[in-house]
Amino acid sequence: MRAFSALLAVLAAEAAAAFELYGNSFGIPGINASFDYVIIGGGNAGLTIAARLAEDQRVSVAVIEAGSFYQIDNGNGSVIPSLATSQFVGADANDSQPLIDWDFVTVSQAGAGGRRIRYARGKTLGGCSARNYMAYHRGTVGSYQRWADEVGDQSYTFSKLLPYFQRSVHLTPPKSGIRFANATVGYDPAAFNNSIGFHQPLQVSWANWAYPIASWAP
Numbered sequence: 104m105r106a107f108s109a110l111l112a113v114l115a116a117e118a119a120a121a122f123e124l125y126g127n128s129f130g131i132p133g134i135n136a137s138f139d140y141v142i143i144g145g146g147n148a149g150l151t152i153a154a155r156l157a158e159d160q161r162v163s164v165a166v167i168e169a170g171s172f173y174q175i176d177n178g179n180g181s182v183i184p185s186l187a188t189s190q191f192v193g194a195d196a197n198d199s200q201p202l203i204d205w206d207f208v209t210v211s212q213a214g215a216g217g218r219r220i221r222y223a224r225g226k227t228l229g230g231c232s233a234r235n236y237m238a239y240h241r242g243t244v245g246s247y248q249r250w251a252d253e254v255g256d257q258s259y260t261f262s263k264l265l266p267y268f269q270r271s272v273h274l275t276p277p278k279s280g281i282r283f284a285n286a287t288v289g290y291d292p293a294a295f296n297n298s299i300g301f302h303q304p305l306q307v308s309w310a311n312w313a314y315p316i317a318s319w320a321p
């Protein structure tokens with residue numbers, strides 16, 4: 104599954120390679136600029152909001168991201184899929200990737216033998232979508248209900264948020280007959296709505312190929 108932001112980062116990095124641009128090539132030091140909207144954070148949420156705002160050609164939108172292009176900063180560690188495991192959450196607390204990650208580590212966890220667990224948070228264009236095997240998922244109905252209950256505001260329930268998920272995400276379903284069905288994560292078509300009439304910038308899809316092992320180790 105690939106998020107729009109990761110795709111944007113790929114395109115941006117290809118442009119960077121062609122024109123020798125880097126993550127700090129976009130602002131001009133010493134020259135003040137003003138924008139109608141300034142989005143802090145170029146991850147899934149920030150880039151989706153920025154893309155939606157920028158549809159209105161009367162407004163200007165800036166995105167500020169603390170990191171750079173992961174393809175440049177993290178090299179093959181980010182671009183070779185099989186290296187993902189060495190780049191991922193849960194690696195031991197010393198396994199730092201400071202150029203693409205905020206390097207958060209939990210306090211020691213009783214449920215994990217007292218270990219402190221690395222908690223990956225992307226500091227890179229594409230944000231956490233660049234740090235999470237390109238997985239897309241939402242919280243459970245129960246987790247949103249708990250959030251709503253704890254803040255005393257029932258507008259945070261899953262069903263109330265669902266229309267906004269649907270407006271942000273464009274789904275390209277897995278091609279049937281190409282992937283083994285038993286190696287393909289299921290999805291609920293009702294959770295997506297491509298006919299909603301908005302430009303839905305966050306792209307969610309499936310790779311055409313899955314290794315057979317994926318049916319044995321889902």
Ligand SMILES: *[C@@H]1O[C@H](CO)[C@@H](O)[C@H](O)[C@H]1NC(C)=O
Pocket residue numbers: 133134135
């Ligand atoms: C940019 O804005 C700051 C704050 O208003 C001001 O102090 C500074 O002189 C400005 N710089 C330029 C180059 O205009």
Ligand SMILES: *[C@@H]1O[C@H](CO)[C@@H](O)[C@H](O)[C@H]1NC(C)=O
Pocket residue numbers: 178179180183
């Ligand atoms: C990753 O890149 C480094 C530096 O260019 C190189 O030494 C290393 O062999 C590469 N690793 C893989 C698995 O390609």
Ligand SMILES: *[C@@H]1O[C@H](CO)[C@@H](O)[C@H](O)[C@H]1NC(C)=O
Pocket residue numbers: 195196197
């Ligand atoms: C992490 O680093 C600390 C300090 O160097 C060391 O004591 C500890 O054993 C390391 N943890 C792991 C899991 O390697």
Ligand SMILES: *[C@@H]1O[C@H](CO)[C@@H](O)[C@H](O)[C@H]1NC(C)=O
Pocket residue numbers: 293296298299300
């Ligand atoms: C999708 O969105 C359209 C436009 O808002 C709406 O009419 C339709 O009922 C929605 N379909 C689903 C399956 O939610």
Ligand SMILES: *[C@@H]1O[C@H](CO)[C@@H](O)[C@H](O)[C@H]1NC(C)=O
Pocket residue numbers: 283284285286318319
């Ligand atoms: C998944 O389906 C493929 C193709 O039909 C089959 O070869 C494989 O054994 C299946 N895997 C499991 C875990 O049943």
